[in-house]
Amino acid sequence: MIGTIFDIKEFSLHDGPGARTTVFFKGCPLRCRWCHNPEGLKAESELxxxxxxxxxxxxxxxxxxxxxxxxxxxxxxxxxxxxxxxSGEKYGVEELAEILMRHVDYFRRCGGGVTFSGGEPLMQSQFLLELARKLDCHVALQTSGYADKDVFQAVVGEMDFVMFDIKLADRQQHMTYTGVFNDRILANLDFLRRSGTDFLIRTPLIPGITDTEENLDAIQRIVGGDPWETLPYNPMAGAKYPMLGMHYALQDRKS
Known part of the structure; x- marks a missing residue:
């Protein structure tokens, strides 16, 4: 089984509990206008x-x-x-697991582990499942939640912690700004709540899009009493786009 990875960051402090190694999977079904990892959008390797x-x-x-x-x-x-x-290196499961487990003793001492991010890790679900089962440490998933329910449920069953994005509450706005409707995302959130897996809902604050009072109030109604945090807008998000021959739609957006 081969996976395509575009980055591995060690000793990350913002991708789950403790210090972690974060592995970034290529490929994403969403096309968020503010995406800060555009090199993770395409499934295949690129320059x-x-x-x-x-x-x-x-x-x-x-x-x-x-x-x-x-x-x-x-x-x-x-x-x-x-x-x-x-951008996009091929790894076998055993090869990548060995890299990710280099700091396992430190993970255990500090309460850290490995986080799967992207892109959208669920797009490489079989590789992700095999990899997660090889890792003898705390494993976490960062996800848009946009995946087939069987895929989502299988992967959540292997995770210790899930960071789940709710970007926009309104169905049509979600399509406008991310390229997909949010029905599947909300259905997977319902499963996550019932799964018993620890989770955190996250909302990126994009000026004039996701940070409006109307959107945040609507998300609060979806969240209810679940753990929820907001993420600040990264004004440098567009820097990678020219390197990929892409246009950043929000280049004049101020934080």
């Missing part, structure tokens, strides 16, 4: 190029014999300034 620093020497466009370069139609090793990187 990130610091185009603003490119001197257009053309070396990366010359034919090369590296098989790993074939999908990109340019040589990923040729840039003399190191402006090209691949």
């Amino acid at each position: 990130m190029i610091k185009r603003s620093l490119c001197r257009h020497c053309g070396r990366c466009l010359q034919p090369c014999e590296h098989p790993e370069c074939e999908p990109y139609e340019r040589c990923i090793h040729a840039c003399p300034h190191g402006l090209i990187q691949v």
Whole structure:
């Protein structure tokens, strides 16, 4: 079983209890206009190029014999300034589990563990399930909740803690700003409540979109007495978009 991962961050303090290693899965079914990890949207590996620093020497466009370069139609090793990187590395379950367990003794002392983030980890559910079962530590999931119910329920059954996003309460607004309706998300939240797994609902505060009084009041009614926190808007969220050849829709948005 092979998974595609775009980042691994060690000693994170904001991705669940204690100090954690966070592993970021490629692929997401949502297209949130404010996404701060756009390199996690596509399921396949892709190039990130610091185009603003490119001197257009053309070396990366010359034919090369590296098989790993074939999908990109340019040589990923040729840039003399190191402006090209691949987002999305392939791992086997055993290989990645070994990396993630390097600090297991520290996790146990400090109450930390491993967090699965993205992208949306549930898009690689079989790889995620096999990986979680290999890890002898506290495991947590960061998720949009947008997944088939059978997938969601199977993965939650392997988790110690779930961070579950509720971005927008209104169904049509959810479609407008994320590209999907929220019916499936709310249904999975109902299951999460019944599952017995510890969880935290989270809402990113996007100026003029999710941070409105109307939206937050509506989310509060959904949340009820469940644990809930809001996340501040990251004004630097758009910095990665040009590297991917993408436009950041909220580039003039102020926090």
